[in-house]
Structures are given as C-alpha cells and as structure tokens.
Amino acid sequence: MYGELLEFVNLRLETADSCLTLIENEKIADAFGLGRSLLEHYLLFMLMCRGKKYFQVQDLTSLAEGEFKKYLKAQQEDLAQKQADDSTKCLEVRRYTRGRYLMYVFEGLHTGDEPEFTIPMHFFQHQEFRPEVMRLKDGDYFQYHEDPEDVKKALKAHTREAEFRYKYYLSYGALLECLDLNGLADAGDITRTEAHYTFLGKFLHPTHDAVRELHDNSNVHHGGTGVGLPQAYSRESKLLSAVYVCFMVHGLLNEAQGVVEAAPVKYVTRAGTEDLRAITNLVESQIPYFWFIFNGPTAYDKFQFCMSQATQEDLEEWGGYLNAPSEKAVFNQSVLRHFKNSLSGWSNTIWGSYTSPLA
DSSP, X not given: OHHHHHHHHHHHHHHHHHHHXXXXXXXXXXXXXXXXXXXXXXXXXXHHHHOOEEEEEEEOTTSOHHHHHHHHHHHHHHHHXXXXXXXXXXXXXXXXXXXXEEEEEEEOEEOSSOTTOEEOHHHHHHHHOOHHHHHOOGGGSOOSSOOOHHHHHHHHHHHHHHHHHIIIIISHHHHHHHHHHTTSSOHHHHHHHHHHHHHHHTTTSOOTTTTGGGBTTTTOOOOSOXXXXXXXXXXXXXXXXXXXXXXXXXXXXXXXXXXHHHSOTTTOSOOOOHHHHHHHTHHHHHOTTOOOSSSOOOHHHHHHHHHHHOOHHXXXXXXXXXXXXXXXXXXXXXXXXXXXXXTSOEEETTTEEEOOTTO
8 A cells, every 4th residue: 555655646646747847848737737737636546645535425316405414313313323333434424515325434444453444445546546447438440240148237337336436436526525635635725725726627627718827928919920929928827836846746745755654664664754754844944935725825815805804903812914813814815916915025004014925
C-alpha cells in the first residue's frame, strides 16, 4: 500500500513539473488547466490517506419527500437502539447531499493483525475504477466474436459497480461529500475548494475570454491568425500559476509524509521526513499572500474585510486589521483580480496602510 501511495505522489509530481515547464515556456493558461487536474488528484489523495469512513447507499427515490424524511427518522432511531445494544458497526445514517438517498456510514477497513490500522476505502476505489468500463459498451466497438449472454450480464454488473464508484467516491462532487463526511474539510474549506476548482476549470473547459484575461492589455483585440495572443501574459498570472503548483505539491507531500509517519512500526521503522517537512513548511511562510484551502486568510483578505465591513469599535478592540479574527474574513471568489490587488499597496484613513508582500 505504501509503495502505491508514494507512486501516486511521484506521478503527480511529474504533473507539477509539467506545469512548471509550461510556465517557463509562457504557456500560462495551459499550466492553469493542468493545475485543475492536480487539484482533483490532491483532493482524492487526502481521502486515500485519511478518509477512514465509507458508506453504503440506499436508493429511496421512489418515495415522496415526506415519506423519505419519515423513513430517515425511523432508520436513525433504529440505529440508535442498535448502537445502545452494541449490535451494529454502523456509525451514522444520514441523507446524501443530492437526491433521496440514505448513507449508512461505517469505519474504514481494518487488517486482522493490525486492528488499529485503517485502510481508507478510497485507496481501493481508486485502484479498481476503470472509466472505460463505466462509459464504453463492448458491443459498440470491435470484437473478435460476440460475448455470450453470461458474459454480457457480468459486464453490465461491472458497469454498475464502476458507475457507483464514480458517482459516490471519485467524481468531484463525491470527493467533496467524502471530505466533509471524514471531517477533512469544513464548509469554509469546501467553499474555497469550489472557487479554486472553478477558476482552474476555466482553462480546462471552453470558457469565453478566460485566457484573454490572463494577458496584459487584455481588452486589445489585434485580429488575424497566430499561436495564442500577441500580448504577453501578465506577471501576476505567471506568479499565480506557480503559486498554485507550490500549494498543491505542498498538500500532496504533507499527506504522504503523514501516511509514512503514522505507519505501524512493522512497516516503517523510521519515517525520516524531518528534512522534507522543513522544506514543505516553507510554502506557507514564504508565500503568505495566497489563501488556498486550509492555510487561512492573508493580510490583504483581513484588510479588505476591515475596510468594507468592520466598525470603529472593531478597530478599537483589535488595534489594527492584522489582528482581525481570521474567521471574520470571507474568501473572494474573483481569484485572479483579488490576487492582483493583493500584490499592490493600499491605504485607508481608518485602517491604515497595506504594504505589498512583494515590496
């Protein structure tokens, strides 16, 4: 298991290296697009390392909403009784985020000789998922001979299994659901994830003017043909693309280090992650001007909040915008524009001056 998890990280480091190659060659939009893939792999890897809960799903779409709620309440009451009798391993019954489905939540998989050691279900779901099984039907493509009926029946069952894995464990929406289920991301973390995922996705999927906005003088249209636009990519967009890579590699390596450090002694006698920890810890300290998912608001986020929403009484209590409680700051969904603004200096008659982090 450990070798496969580390190989997952090795391959994602190759992706990160490809992003840096694109940045070096002034292909900034493509670096952002590839970064979207890197972000999705990071979310999955969190669950492969620390997602200790899994669930079974009951389809109740045939019930009306009132009937569904009544059934859910009955199941929760029944679970409470079974838990009191110590006759079930189910931890929770809850409604799935979308549709009328119930989730029966359990603790992750255990090995016989290491009962305290949990193997996350996502490790196996990722291993066993084959997109071609879910999307492609053998009968629509070349075959040397037609499959017998029993094989066709088995293939349909494999398709249903693949659809279940993708829908409830591996799709983007499922990753967010499972991060929440496992307590790995709260509502604010998920809100920021959605914003970053959407921003990066604009360069992966066709989105009007998304690439143009990354350039200097983006409102100038030259016409004619060529490779890309004649204007250069802005310095801010170049920096932002590199910063994304730094934070996602930081996250992947932190997860990998955590797995190795928590491994039973019979598998890993000495983690030896001290030097790598020292390096990865530099990301947040050396790049304090980017609010990613888990690192908290920047000085500029606090400054912006104080200018627009805080009061004179708040100023007297906090003594300055830097002392504003982190939970007061709200993430700005305009990722690129906000990042550009954070790199400039600003001043306010009440809250004083904000100095560019690059000054």
